[in-house]
Amino acid sequence: MSIEPLIVTTEVLEKPKMSTYRRHLLVCTGPRCTTNGESQDLFDSLGAKFKQAGIDQGELRVKRTRASCFATCKSGPLLCVQPDGIWYYNVTESNLDRIIQEHLVGDRPVEELIFHRGASHEDS
Numbered sequence: 001m002s003i004e005p006l007i008v009t010t011e012v013l014e015k016p017k018m019s020t021y022r023r024h025l026l027v028c029t030g031p032r033c034t035t036n037g038e039s040q041d042l043f044d045s046l047g048a049k050f051k052q053a054g055i056d057q058g059e060l061r062v063k064r065t066r067a068s069c070f071a072t073c074k075s076g077p078l079l080c081v082q083p084d085g086i087w088y089y090n091v092t093e094s095n096l097d098r099i100i101q102e103h104l105v106g107d108r109p110v111e112e113l114i115f116h117r118g119a120s121h122e123d124s
Contacts (some may be wrong), residue, residue: 085118
């Protein structure tokens, strides 16, 4: 049996920095979410759409992140808005525009596009 040597390091890692944000939008870009890459296209459009809506900086800033799979592979593109716990399906470009204006800017979730609410929101 071989014993690996213990490597001790004194390297001090720099703490990551992140700008403050109000919400975090997670977009499933997995290969089974959509058939023709619509989820990735949707994600790629968010920077310009957020800037146009005024939610790319300041107190309304929305952070965006790709997720490789939500394991709910139906009716995509799918996205999740945190900390609100709101999960949307069928996020076409026009539905995305509604979600941005009504939910992310106007604080009113788009009810007909919601397929799930997180545990803290199930009674709302």
